[in-house]
Amino acid sequence: xxxILGGTGEARRLAAELPxxxxxxxxxxxAEPRLPEGAVRVGGFGGVDGLxxxxxxxxxxxxxxxxxxxxxxxxxxxxxxxxxxxxxxxxLRRPGWAPEPGDDWRWVGSLEEAAAGLPGGRVFLTTGRQDxxxxxGCPQFFLVRSVDPPEPPLPQRLHVLLDRGPFTVDxxxxxxxxxxxxxxxxxxxxxxxxxxxxxxxxxxGLPVVVVRRPPAPAAETVDSVAAAVxxxxxxxxxx
Numbered sequence: 122x123x124x125i126l127g128g129t130g131e132a133r134r135l136a137a138e139l140p141x142x143x144x145x146x147x148x149x150x151x152a153e154p155r156l157p158e159g160a161v162r163v164g165g166f167g168g169v170d171g172l173x174x175x176x177x178x179x180x181x182x183x184x185x186x187x188x189x190x191x192x193x194x195x196x197x198x199x200x201x202x203x204x205x206x207x208x209x210x211x212x213l214r215r216p217g218w219a220p221e222p223g224d225d226w227r228w229v230g231s232l233e234e235a236a237a238g239l240p241g242g243r244v245f246l247t248t249g250r251q252d253x254x255x256x257x258g259c260p261q262f263f264l265v266r267s268v269d270p271p272e273p274p275l276p277q278r279l280h281v282l283l284d285r286g287p288f289t290v291d292x293x294x295x296x297x298x299x300x301x302x303x304x305x306x307x308x309x310x311x312x313x314x315x316x317x318x319x320x321x322x323x324x325x326g327l328p329v330v331v332v333r334r335p336p337a338p339a340a341e342t343v344d345s346v347a348a349a350v351x352x353x354x355x356x357x358x359x360x
Contacts, residue, residue, distance in 0.1 A: 123353060124181045125157070126199060127188035130314060131213055133157040134346045135187060139353060144179070148188075148195070150251070151268050172202040181206075185349055186340070187213040191249075191308055193335040200338050212342040213349045215311040217334060218319060225328045232256075235306055235330050242303030245296075247318060248332065249308070253279075264300045286314040293321035306330045 123139070125132050128147040136145050136157035144160040154163075166172040176184070186199045196212065203210040220226045229235045232248060232255040243262045246253065250267035257274035265271060266282045280300070297305075305322045307315075309331055322329050343349050 122180055122182060124176065124179075124184045126184065126186045126195060127192070128154050128157075129187055129189055129215075130312065131215060131346050131349075132185075132187035135185060135213065135349050138346065138350045142353070143185075144181075148192075166198070169198045169201045169205075172198055173205050176202060176206045176208065181208065183209045183211070183353070185211045185213055185353070186338075187349070190214055190217070190310055190334050191332075196338045200340055210340045211349060211352050212338050212340045213346070214337075214342055214344055216344050217309045217311045218316065218331070221323065223323045224319070225326070227328060227330050228333055229330060230333055232332055235332055239306070239330065240304055240328065243301050245300070245302045245305045245318070247305065247307045247315065264296075264302065288315060288317045290317045290320045290324070293318045294324060297321055297325055297327065302327065304328050304330060306332075308332045309334050 123143045125136055125143050125145045128151070132145060133155065136143050136159050140159060144162060145157045147154055147161065147163045148165065149163040166175050184199055184203050186196050188195050199210055229238065232252050236256045236259055239259055239261060241261060243264070245264045246256060247266055250269055250271035253265055253271040254274045256263060256276050259276055262278040263276045264280050264282065266284055268283065268285050270281060270283065305318060305327055307318065307329065319329065343352065
């Protein structure tokens with residue numbers, strides 16, 4: 122039995138490709154998550170020790186970390202826990218985004234750096250509801266889009282849109298025009314589900330503040346579901 126960590130689109134597709142072989146683990150931070158096929162558990166493990174205990178208690182023979190590219194803590198926990206249990210770990214990470222001609226991207230190393238150097242005007246903040254508090258002291262107007270409402274502290278000038286992707290380029294262009302957006306702030310999450318905002322910003326000539334990904338984990342890594350399925354079927358995952 123293989124444990125898949127994460128509620129990403131890649132994690133759901135991987136679970137669908139390996140019926141009966143996996144159990145998927147979701148963090149439980151979204152009220153109504155999109156559930157993968159097959160067995161699912163929801164909630165944290167209680168750190169490395171809790172994950173080690175769960176792996177041993179459930180006969181897990183391998184782990185595929187398909188969490189969000191910015192979920193650095195659970196990834197680090199998975200690296201340590203699988204090493205302690207003595208089972209293989211594969212990290213599945215979608216490729217990051219790359220600027221194209223016409224883009225005006227300003228790369229930063231952290232959310233705090235993004236907040237400190239944020240230009241004036243009206244900001245479309247798409248970094249996720251758990252990160253909104255980093256911008257609580259900023260004077261700009263913020264349009265925040267998330268699946269569930271963000272929790273305080275929050276910027277004083279704030280409008281929240283509750284929505285879930287995928288989004289279209291036309292829809293993103295219309296949204297940015299409606300709210301008179303001056304700058305887009307995002308993480309280098311990669312993938313196509315939320316990439317339309319980048320195309321929209323390019324077409325409108327808007328700058329984009331992009332937060333770089335955390336350092337890559339010290340583990341075997343692939344960038345596609347097909348490669349992860351092949352890893353499992355080769356026997357590295359005990360299947």
